[in-house]
Amino acid sequence: MSAGALVAADGLAAGYGGPPVLQGVTFAVKAGERVAVLGPNGGGKTTLFRTLLGELRPSAGTVVRPPRIGVVPQTERSRLDFPVSALDVALMGTLSTLPWWRQPGRADRRRARRALADVGLADRMHRTFGDLSGGQRQRVLVARALVQDAPVLLLDESYVGLDAPSVDLLDELLATLTAQGRALLIATHDVDQARGWERVLCLNRRQVAFGAPADVLTRATLEATYGGEIVELPGERCVLPPHHHDHA
Numbered sequence: 001m002s003a004g005a006l007v008a009a010d011g012l013a014a015g016y017g018g019p020p021v022l023q024g025v026t027f028a029v030k031a032g033e034r035v036a037v038l039g040p041n042g043g044g045k046t047t048l049f050r051t052l053l054g055e056l057r058p059s060a061g062t063v064v065r066p067p068r069i070g071v072v073p074q075t076e077r078s079r080l081d082f083p084v085s086a087l088d089v090a091l092m093g094t095l096s097t098l099p100w101w102r103q104p105g106r107a108d109r110r111r112a113r114r115a116l117a118d119v120g121l122a123d124r125m126h127r128t129f130g131d132l133s134g135g136q137r138q139r140v141l142v143a144r145a146l147v148q149d150a151p152v153l154l155l156d157e158s159y160v161g162l163d164a165p166s167v168d169l170l171d172e173l174l175a176t177l178t179a180q181g182r183a184l185l186i187a188t189h190d191v192d193q194a195r196g197w198e199r200v201l202c203l204n205r206r207q208v209a210f211g212a213p214a215d216v217l218t219r220a221t222l223e224a225t226y227g228g229e230i231v232e233l234p235g236e237r238c239v240l241p242p243h244h245h246d247h248a
C-alpha cells in the first residue's frame with residue numbers, strides 16, 4: 001500500500017512508555033501531496049510527527065520515511081530574544097547535514113541564502129529574526145527546513161497568528177514546494193484550508209480517517225475527530241473551538 005510513497009505508516013501505534021496515545025494509523029503520502037493533519041488538542045498530531053522523525057519508536061506497526069525529514073516548528077515556540085539573524089536561523093538547517101566536526105562553510109551559507117531567496121526573504125536575511133513579522137519568521141523556518149534538502153516537511157500549525165497577506169504568501173510557498181516534488185504534512189485546525197489540499201488525515205488518539213478532502217471532510221468524520229466541539233455554520237462551513245497548548 002505504500003508503494004511510491006515518500007512517507008507512510010501501517011498499523012502504527014505510539015506513546016510514551018504507557019498505553020499508546022495514538023493507534024491504528026495507516027496512510028501513505030506521495031511526492032506532490034499536502035496533507036492536512038487535523039485533530040483536537042491532545043489528539044496525537046505531535047506524537048505522530050515525533051514518530052515519523054524517529055524520536056519515538058512505534059509500539060506497533062511500521063513507518064516508511066526518507067533519511068531526512070525537515071521540521072517547521074511554530075514560530076511562537078521559537079525563542080525570539082536571541083540576537084540571531086534570519087541567515088543564522090536558516091544556516092542552522094545545514095547543521096543536520098554536516099558531520100559533527102565541521103562548521104558551516106561558504107557553500108552552506110550559499111545554500112542558506114538560496115533557501116531564504118526561495119521563501120521570498122532575500123532582502124531580509126540580515127535582519128534580526130525576532131524583529132521579523134510572524135509570517136516572515138515562519139518563512140525563515142521553512143527556509144531552515146529547505147536547507148536540509150529533505151523531501152518530506154512536517155509543519156506544526158504554521159498558519160497560527162498570521163495575517164491574511166502572510167497566509168497567502170505561505171499558501172503560495174507551500175504549493176510551490178509541493179509542485180517541486182515534496183510531500184508536506186501540515187498540522188492545522190483550519191478545516192476550510194484542508195479542503196484545498198490533496199489529502200486529509202484525521203486523528204483523535206487513533207486514526208479517524210485518511211483520504212481526499214471530499215471523502216474525509218464530512219460532518220460525521222469531523223464529529224468523530226473533534227467530538228461535540230464543532231460549531232456548524234450555515235452551508236458547509238464549520239468552526240472549531242479556539243485551541244490552546246499546554247506543553248509549549
Ligand SMILES: Nc1ncnc2c1ncn2[C@@H]1O[C@H](COP(=O)(O)OP(=O)(O)OP(=O)(O)O)[C@@H](O)[C@H]1O
Nearest residue numbers: 016021039040041042043044045046047048244245
Ligand atoms: N512527553 C510526553 N509524555 C507523556 N505523554 C505525553 C507526552 N507528550 C504528549 N503526551 C500525551 O499524548 C497525547 C497526545 O498528545 P500530542 O501532543 O501528540 O497531541 P497533539 O494533537 O499534538 O495536541 P496539540 O494540538 O495540543 O499539540 C496527550 O494525551 C498528551 O498528554
